[in-house]
Amino acid sequence: MPQIDHEKALRICETVNRVPVGKVSSYGFIADLAGLPGRARMVGSALRQVSAHQNVAWHRIIRADGRLAFASGSDAAHRQTEMLRREGIVVVNGRVDLTRYRWQPELAELLQMNY
DNA sequence: TTTGTGACCGTAA
């Protein structure tokens, strides 16, 4: 269990929490927004070490192809599916339709960070 | 110092 630097983890969490209710994003995209391009895996590691005891919308983060990161059938996958459905997101066979639910931030929304 | 390990990603069979 790799422990991610607290500062980076915090930055990742802040970015994750910009994803609005009813939308999803990917590990890679969050990494890019957090100023960590190419480090999608690190986003996963950060969420793993933090999701248990912090207030983070970890369930809104899925793979770039629309599948949940957890193995279908696993407890974690079921929990995530339930949380997503609670927000109105349709999940079929551990997969989300990205054309409908992918978060596409506006330019103004993207600029809010750099300061 | 080297090696193995991820809640990943894009490309190519």
Added chain:
DNA sequence: ATTACGGCCACAA
């Protein structure tokens, strides 16, 4: 639709 690879990078052992 799947599988396979290589790339990615911080950490732990």
